[in-house]
Amino acid sequence: MERYNDKYVIVYDFKNVDTETAEREVTVMIDDLETAGLLTEARAGYEQTLLVFVKAPRELLGKYVYRSRVKDWLYGIVQTHPGGTKDSVVDGDFEAEDLLSVYHLVNWPKDRGGAGITPGLGQWENVTSIFPLHNEAANQALLKHVSRRLFLTNEDLDRIRDLHGSKVAFYFAFIQTYLVCLAFPAVTGVLTWYLGGRYSLTYAILTCVWCTVTLEYWKVREVDLSIRWRVRNVASVKVNRPQFRWERIVVDGAGEPRHHFPRHKQVLRHLLQIPFIALSAALLGALIVAVFALEILLSESYTGGYPGVVEYVPTIMLALVLPRINGLLERVAEAITDYENHRTADHYEMSLTQKNFVLSIITNYLPILITAFVYVPFGDEIVPWLSAHTRSLLGQLGQRFLAEGEGSSHAVGGVVDATRLRDEVIALALTGQVSSFFEENVLPVAKRKLHAWYRTYRAPTTTMPTTDDVEPFAQEEARFLRSARDQATRTPYDVQEDIAEIVLQFGYLALFSPVWPLISIGFLVNNIVELRTDLLKIAMEHQRPAPVRSDGIGPWISSLDFLTWAGSLTTGAIVHLFGASSIGAGAWWALPITIFISEHVFMGFRSLVRYALQRVGSAHIRRERDERYALRARYLREMEAGEAEEQRRRGGGGAQLSVAEKERRKSVRIMGGEAFFTRQMEHGASTAAGLSLIRACRGVGAVGEYEDDKSHLD
Structure with a gap:
């Protein structure tokens, strides 16, 4: 074999x-x-x-x-x-x-x-x-096994760890835990929608509670798995990145030489990400706001032909331009991360990924925030102002195609389209999941198949021996080389991108779930499919990742903490403003009070949940505590036994106990050659x-x- x-x-x-x-x-x-x-x-x-x-x-x-x-x-x-x-x-x-x-x-x-x-x-x-x-036989066996299960057990996660390492296994453990926990907001969301709950305070509170409990439970689960997989605090044994540029070698307290880069220089370099994030947010924000304003203007005031088509022209333009701008900003983020001079590959990878995640947050969450806190409350004033200034700017063209006077819904006391906030959440959350699925699973397959066809088309024609003319050993060798060449053309797998996708999804639930309670149903279905297609994606569409070790999902915990905290603010504000019978009935002067109360209730509840879960712990955490205690107790017993033996020896006239020395022979098992190195x-x-x-x-x-x-x- x-x-x-x-x-x-x-x-x-x-x-x-x-x-x-x-x-x-x-x-x-x-x-x-x-x-x-x-x-x-x-x-x-x-x-x-x-x-x-x-x-x-x-x-x-x-x-x-x-x-x-x-x-x-x-x-x-x-x-x-x-x-x-x-x-x-x-x-x-x-x-x-x-x-x-x-x-x-x-x-x-x-x-x-x-x-x-x-x-x-x-x-x-x-x-x-x-x-x-790739171990193709093991991949097929794992995929066949997982396809028959709705939820993965610890033993299933062990099999993923055994094949791809703990870093990849922690991602699947995270999405599995998140998937199981999603059942609660899915059920409460359906009930809220069925009962006609609109911006329900009860559902908002339940979702905030769910986000807090899910995150704190995952922290315990993460420690539990790190003990199970024997990787807890494994970052302490990470070697320096080859790209790490140290200035001098120092000797630490244990007498070991360490490559040293001054802390103040590292901090100053890390501070560069602040102006980068600020400028990126300003650039992306200005672009999104401009497109948003144009879209609103066209949807509310355009009177020309094909209104259903023209309304979406700004969005199409944004979709074409945004990837190029994001690509440029990601290259700048990579250059800044290189300059930060991280010591380990894990720190570098997470720093770069989180910069990209901030850019993703801006592009995904900002349109919803603008709709919720600018367009819906102030649309009656903003849209006429936009229409008037655009008409004056465009002259006769503006007079022809943009409505004014009685033709404007705002001029006759019309109400801003309040369903736009819900539509914005649905469009960005669910269509984002669908487009992400196609980008991850369909487009790479199509591109690889097309590339393979073109490669075959360009390849020189050679006369190949028939199957009967080739020995079975050579057939197996040829198959092995074809598989290796195919794998060499694939792209490396980056688990951080998959974690970022789940964290972004968690943010939609934490920040905007009261807007559309059924959003969790879409995420639940998506993740059931995602859990299996990600394994298939690794096996069929990417190079096998090096099984580097990790003791969790890293700094993504901080991102989840931030989103959970921010969710306590946004859900409180959304329910306060839109939870009444009419849009905008919530008093603006009371909004800061609502946010203040919501945040402090959340912080108190989080502390209680964290304390309770850490006290309970898990089976592996308790077992580790018991093993450490047993180890210390054994050392103590051995010391006491040694002292008693010494006293007995002295009391018995100084008889010496002889200990026979044993020699160990070094045995090297020589394994027979395999097909590739015979x-x-x-x-x-x-x-x-x-x-x-x-x-x-x-x-x-x-x-x-x-x-x-x-x-x-x-």
Whole structure:
């Protein structure tokens, strides 16, 4: 059976590099990999790319797995020593544990025993990706199992962790917890809608309570899973990012050298995000407000032809322009995050993702806030003012197409369309979910299929042997290479994007649920589908993520805390303004009082819930406390027994107890070769193969099937 716990693929793109440079870089790469103790094999990829397959020998992999466990014990992540000696060779408890050690061997710096290869950095700027190969059999088994379940158990989450690592597993644990909790606002929302509740105070209170309890419960659940998966406080063992630029080396209190970057410089660099966020909010806000005003003007005052079409022209223009502006701002956010000089990859990733999330909040929540607190309360004054100024600006064109006098609904005492707030929430929340589903699951498939068709169309025609002419071993090898080449063309999977989507959805519920109580039904259905399609997306549309470890969803907890707090303000304000029988009947002078009371009631309730849940804890948290106590008690008993033995020895005339020393032999199990690494490779063989492939691929537009796919991979 093919093993997938010890192989990685490095993708080297040489289409924009001259042959001499490509040969030199590939030579250095393979030398560095082999110096780290890894086995390598080079094969041609699609188009002008080179795939360098990397395999960790059994003894090397087992040693790194053991050292990783010892390191976890030293840093207090686990409480018990793994046993064995410094030269112990062990098997990983699950596939992701082995793959993580191979990732460290490829990616970690040379002073830590790795090859120091980081895609896109320095001399590796032409390395586009490093990824482990998908275990297709395990993927299919997991997908088949999950498709039969409505909710995932802890054992199901364990299987995801075993295959993809704890970082990805925490996302599925989060969406699973959120999905189960969504049942409550879904039921109360249906009841509120059925009973005719409009901006219901009861439903608003219940939703605020639900948001608070759900978030505090997840915090306990997160700790529980981190203990179960033995990754609690795993951030303490994270190594420096290769991009981290330290100024000097200092020795900490434990006598260990540390790379140091001055704290005041780091704080000053982080402060750059404040003007960036302010300017981004001003730019996006001005654009959204302008389009919103134009849309309102057209919907209320336009008297020309095709009113149903013209009304949506500003929205269409915004949809075309906004992605380009967001793309520019995201590139600026990436440059600022690079400048911030984060020490670990986790801190960098979360800083960048949260900047992008702030931009997403502005584009998704701002139109609703404008509708709720500007258009509906003050529309009777704003729309005539907009109409008059636009007519004067456009001259005869404005006089022709924009109504005035008795033709204006506002001039005759008409009422602003109060249903627009509900329509805005429905449009942005539910259509956003649908469009996100298509962008994540449909468009990537279509693009990949089209790209594959075009690649095949451009590929040179070669005469391939029939199935009967090819040995079964060569057939399996050819299938393996086709799968690897296909995976190399996929995009890397970013779990932070999926977490951001759920957090954004949580924000709609926290901030605007009283506007349309049925919004939670749409989210419930979406997440039932999302839970399964995300697993399918990882297996079929993305490269397999490196199984890096995490002890939760990171700083997203702070984002959820902020949205829950903000929800106590917005829901109180919305119910105060629109909860009466007529729109705008709520007194504006009393609005600050309502917000003040709502916020402080929320803060008091949150403190009570947090205290109660932390007191109750969970089975794993209680077990960890018991294990720590038992460990300290055992040490105490051993000390007391030693003292008693010493007293007995002294009382017995000083008889010495002899202890026989035992010698341990080092045993290395030699595993037989597999299909991809069957012969003992001579030093330099992979280098020669890689260079010959680069020369052979020059001038070839695409790579189809290769004759060497049918040969044995030496």
